[in-house]
Amino acid sequence: MKKRAITILVLLVSLVSNVQSKSNDGWYLGAKVGWSNFNLLKYTELQSLKHDQNINAPVFGLFLGYEFNPYFGLEIENDTTGFTPHLMFQKSKENIQANNVQISTKLSYPITDDFRVYTRLGGMMFWENLTSKQDLTNVFSRHSLLFPSFSLGAEYIFNDEFITRFDYTWKSSVENLMNLSKPTLGDAVISFAWKFGKSNINDMFNTYSPETTPNKQYIALNENINFPFNSTELRPISYDKLKKIDNEINNIKSKNIYITLSGHTDRLGNKEYNQKLSEERAYSIKNYFTSHGISENKINIQGMGNQYPITDQVCKDIESRSLLISCLAPDRRVEIEVSADQ
Structure with a gap:
């Protein structure tokens, strides 16, 4: 045995x-x-x-x-x-x-x-x-x-x-x-x-190695921050992720760092409301970075509304509203892209 x-x-x-x-x-x-x-x-x-x-x-x-x-x-x-x-x-x-x-x-x-x-x-x-x-x-x-x-x-x-x-x-x-x-x-x-792996609903911290070509822009890191339904509030786990990103930014050996924040919503709600909600979610992340010493002119805001869902195939046949709200959770996000020049 x-x-x-x-x-x-x-x-x-x-x-x-x-x-x-x-x-x-x-x-x-x-x-x-x-x-x-x-x-x-x-x-x-x-x-x-x-x-x-x-x-x-x-x-x-x-x-x-x-x-x-x-x-x-x-x-x-x-x-x-x-x-x-x-x-x-x-x-x-x-x-x-x-x-x-x-x-x-x-x-x-x-x-x-x-x-x-x-x-x-x-x-x-x-x-x-x-x-x-x-x-x-x-x-x-x-x-x-x-x-x-x-x-x-x-x-x-x-x-x-x-x-x-x-x-x-x-x-x-x-x-x-x-x-x-x-x-x-x-x-x-x-x-x-x-x-120890990454699934569709868990946004793991992901870093990328810089390219060796001099003076060429490269992606330093990508990360997603998820939000509750119909909300711009940052959850405690989001602050933990943002702290990791802030530490990583401070470790990048480049003076030219740029941050792009792309806000997204799920498909529930009308187009105008979702556009505004996606922008407000991106601004909530921007406020965090600026409060931690990153210059506003280094941060670009994009409100994407509900144009780019990542749960289309998973949630397309769900009729129950409460179940659908849970299924669409990965869509309620802000995508953070940090790039730098070598």
């Missing part, structure tokens, strides 16, 4: 190493700990477990996920349930951990830019069953050892990078589902994860 767990850990780490350099994806890696309510110390007898038995034990795991957009993602995880007894205390081979792998889709609903509720739908199998040809042959039968799973949970994202979440997962055998029996297993879990 220990060798298998080490192999899984190495696999997850290698996946991180291979994809970490990609700046436009939404990868995240995490660990989980919680409590499970099935007879895991004798899990080989799981099929004969009676409904009135209530045996609990801890569950630990690692998971790797990819977020395609704010609403849809995929996850793979390896869970270990139960304690590892020391060899001197192990009286029988039944007292071992239960190890399983689970693949699931993750469907999320953003309540705010940082807080979401979600559900996961997938399937789980114990590693022992995955290595058995007979068990794999029966995977689509009534007596399949594949356990369909369903999770409900909520998560909060700190600084666009660190995730904490809590969820409860129901797992039931195919036979129990067909008989409309109650779920066989249940896990209550708290998880912590790190987003």
Whole structure:
């Protein structure tokens, strides 16, 4: 079991190493700990477990996920349930951990830019069953050892990078589902994860290397600042990003620095109102920079209104207004471009 767990850990780490350099994806890696309510110390007898038995034990795991957009993602995880007894205390081979792998889709609903509720739908199998040809042959039968799973949970994202979440997962055998029996297993879990890629809704800090051609203008950095619906107010996380940009500007070794602020809105509202709102959002960023010592004549303002959305394909079929407002969040932004002459 220990060798298998080490192999899984190495696999997850290698996946991180291979994809970490990609700046436009939404990868995240995490660990989980919680409590499970099935007879895991004798899990080989799981099929004969009676409904009135209530045996609990801890569950630990690692998971790797990819977020395609704010609403849809995929996850793979390896869970270990139960304690590892020391060899001197192990009286029988039944007292071992239960190890399983689970693949699931993750469907999320953003309540705010940082807080979401979600559900996961997938399937789980114990590693022992995955290595058995007979068990794999029966995977689509009534007596399949594949356990369909369903999770409900909520998560909060700190600084666009660190995730904490809590969820409860129901797992039931195919036979129990067909008989409309109650779920066989249940896990209550708290998880912590790190987003090491960039997704459509997370504007990560991005710097560009200067070109080597003398006296040629180059892009120093790009960044987006997002705004609440129908507002020009800067959120606390926006101040953190602006502080990073200000520090980066101060580190640029050039006296000729130019900042272009392009304000944008979502598609809700009329054209004239959105034009004005986009300009006011850009001015709120300009006011920050000028209050931190950057000359006004170095800053150019552009109000783009709702002409250049970035959520067209994602949000085009949404009819619910509240859901649409959440989906259009990435459009409510000011794009900051800092350029300089060498």
